[in-house]
Amino acid sequence: MLVLFLVLLTAAVVWLLSTLLGGGWISAVLLVAAIAVFALVARRVVRFVRLAAAPMSELIEASARVEAGQFGTQVAERGPREVRTLARAFNAMSTRLAETDAERRRLLADVSHELRTPLTVIQGNVEGILDGLYAPDRALLERILAETHQLERLIEDLRTLSMADAGALALQREPTDLGALAADVVAAFAPQAAIGKVALMVQAVEGLPDLEVDPLRIRQVIANLVANALHHTPSGGRITVSVTPDGDGQMLSVTDTGSGMDADAASHAFDRFWRSAGSPGAGLGLAIARDLMRAHGGEVELNSSLGTGTTVVCRFRPSRT
Numbered sequence: 249m250l251v252l253f254l255v256l257l258t259a260a261v262v263w264l265l266s267t268l269l270g271g272g273w274i275s276a277v278l279l280v281a282a283i284a285v286f287a288l289v290a291r292r293v294v295r296f297v298r299l300a301a302a303p304m305s306e307l308i309e310a311s312a313r314v315e316a317g318q319f320g321t322q323v324a325e326r327g328p329r330e331v332r333t334l335a336r337a338f339n340a341m342s343t344r345l346a347e348t349d350a351e352r353r354r355l356l357a358d359v360s361h362e363l364r365t366p367l368t369v370i371q372g373n374v375e376g377i378l379d380g381l382y383a384p385d386r387a388l389l390e391r392i393l394a395e396t397h398q399l400e401r402l403i404e405d406l407r408t409l410s411m412a413d414a415g416a417l418a419l420q421r422e423p424t425d426l427g428a429l430a431a432d433v434v435a436a437f438a439p440q441a442a443i444g445k446v447a448l449m450v451q452a453v454e455g456l457p458d459l460e461v462d463p464l465r466i467r468q469v470i471a472n473l474v475a476n477a478l479h480h481t482p483s484g485g486r487i488t489v490s491v492t493p494d495g496d497g498q499m500l501s502v503t504d505t506g507s508g509m510d511a512d513a514a515s516h517a518f519d520r521f522w523r524s525a526g527s528p529g530a531g532l533g534l535a536i537a538r539d540l541m542r543a544h545g546g547e548v549e550l551n552s553s554l555g556t557g558t559t560v561v562c563r564f565r566p567s568r569t
Contacts, residue, residue, distance in 0.1 A: 304327075472533035
């Protein structure tokens with residue numbers, strides 16, 4: 249129908265021109281040529297429309313399925329080049345939506361599990377006191393308080409991660425001696441290291457310039473790394489916190505002689521809620537350290553070998569004045 253319409257339209261236009269120009273065999277040739285050209289163009293247009301119609305219909309139907317929550321829906325990449333490009337972009341978008349939805353579901357499940365554990369302990373102990381099964385002595389109350397602290401830490405960790413994701417993590421930057429800050433953090437972990445018979449030391453190059461960082465957030469980074477190292481370093485092991493120059497910036501590294509990780513475990517070390525077998529905690533420490541370093545414009549990397557220990561390196565860019 250479209251071809252016939254174009255042919256008739258062309259004929260009418262050529263007839264009008266031939267009438268205005270006086271007619272003759274030239275007009276007749278012009279008419280035939282114009283009809284042939286327009287017929288060829290119309291044929292190509294119709295072919296393009298037919299080739300694009302089915303793939304576009306599939307894209308529309310697939311879009312409706314994605315809107316209904318069927319993330320990951322895919323379509324065949326066929327038809328004209330432009331339609332294939334559109335289908336490829338749709339498939340990539342749908343795949344990312346499916347991955348994001350799966351990550352969201354996993355995160356909700358992990359958060360629920362981690363929140364449930366201290367809440368269950370608190371609830372069980374309080375109910376035991378009310379039922380007269382437990383005496384509300386100091387030891388029991390301290391256990392309940394410890395669980396509330398664990399719950400508080402988890403909530404604060406989740407809040408930090410949420411703010412980092414949203415780009416709303418406010419940093420209170422001020423000139424900070426990274427070596428002195430590391431020494432202060434290590435001193436706070438000294439009693440825990442002594443109980444576990446782990447040698448904990450600081451090696452900081454003197455005379456390094458101050459960094460413009462948020463000392464509370466960087467303290468959190470160092471504390472998370474040291475705590476993680478203590479969890480995986482057996483009695484008789486050693487943990488070294490070093491602060492050294494790194495080009496025109498500075499580098500903080502935490503090295504332990506603990507159990508270490510294989511390549512697969514190391515590749516997941518910064519994943520939220522990921523923990524190796526038998527690891528305590530919620531699996532958020534390294535993820536938070538990474539996000540806080542990124543917020544400061546720095547970067548963090550991990551090197552580990554199974555049975556020989558782990559080193560986590562934080563690289564700080566030079567201070568800007």
